[in-house]
Amino acid sequence: MNVILLGAPGAGKGTQAVRLAEKYNIPHISTGDIFRSNIKGQTPIGIVAKSYIDKGQLVPDEVTIQIVKERLEKEDCKNGYLLDGFPRTVSQAEALDTFSKVEAVVNVDVPLGKLLKRITGRRVCGKCGESYHVDYLNGKTDCAKCGAELIQRADDNEVTVASRLEVYEKQTAPLIEYYAQKGVLLTVDGDGDIEKVFNSICEKLG
Numbered sequence: 001m002n003v004i005l006l007g008a009p010g011a012g013k014g015t016q017a018v019r020l021a022e023k024y025n026i027p028h029i030s031t032g033d034i035f036r037s038n039i040k041g042q043t044p045i046g047i048v049a050k051s052y053i054d055k056g057q058l059v060p061d062e063v064t065i066q067i068v069k070e071r072l073e074k075e076d077c078k079n080g081y082l083l084d085g086f087p088r089t090v091s092q093a094e095a096l097d098t099f100s101k102v103e104a105v106v107n108v109d110v111p112l113g114k115l116l117k118r119i120t121g122r123r124v125c126g127k128c129g130e131s132y133h134v135d136y137l138n139g140k141t142d143c144a145k146c147g148a149e150l151i152q153r154a155d156d157n158e159v160t161v162a163s164r165l166e167v168y169e170k171q172t173a174p175l176i177e178y179y180a181q182k183g184v185l186l187t188v189d190g191d192g193d194i195e196k197v198f199n200s201i202c203e204k205l206g
């Protein structure tokens, strides 16, 4: 099953992707995670990506498309994949169509007004990538899954978030129509608790 998770920053794509990847036994591929690991390793891609990510802008299409193309060629994608954070522009979607067949696009719909709080309160595990929110951590600073330390992403600050949300509206939201026209769009209400959203996605995916 070749699935895309679409949604604004903070909509809950990563949170759901971890659970869906486990249930459907397909790899969770997050372009944001790929960039962050390149930044950590100070690779040439990481150095380029950081200059855009720090400003809340998109990494150029040619860089991003190539990374995804190579990743989807790997053996573990032969029975499907779950893309989280890609595509983010119509050009990326068109490129993806040339090297893979997208079967379902899940649009996780959350009112814009709720996203800022979700993102600025996000804490992520530096090791396994699990996402948490300060409101539910009760002061805990380590990951419930693997015990590693939780961190706040450098781009999860109010200034960068404003720019990311603007970029989403202008460059990524048009993908909703793009995939609706292709007849593969499934929209779920992302404004419920994590379990409820997960169940709605599973129901739609069948």
Ligand code: ADP
Binding pocket: 007, 008, 009, 010, 011, 012, 013, 014, 015, 016, 118, 119, 121, 122, 123, 131, 132, 133, 134, 190, 191, 192, 193, 194, 195, 197
């Ligand atoms: P995305 O990958 O779309 O940017 P995340 O999955 O990282 O978003 O979620 C953003 C923040 O919102 C995190 O702090 C996460 O714990 C929280 N979150 C995710 N899903 C829900 C939900 N259904 N209800 C409330 N908070 C959520």
Ligand code: AMP
Binding pocket: 009, 030, 031, 032, 033, 035, 052, 053, 056, 057, 058, 059, 060, 064, 084, 085, 086, 087, 088, 089, 092, 164
């Ligand atoms: P995310 O982890 O999905 O929130 O992504 C973090 C940042 O990585 C984004 O704000 C972008 O700067 C960059 N990024 C992630 N995915 C893409 C993509 N498909 N195209 C361009 N930039 C991306």
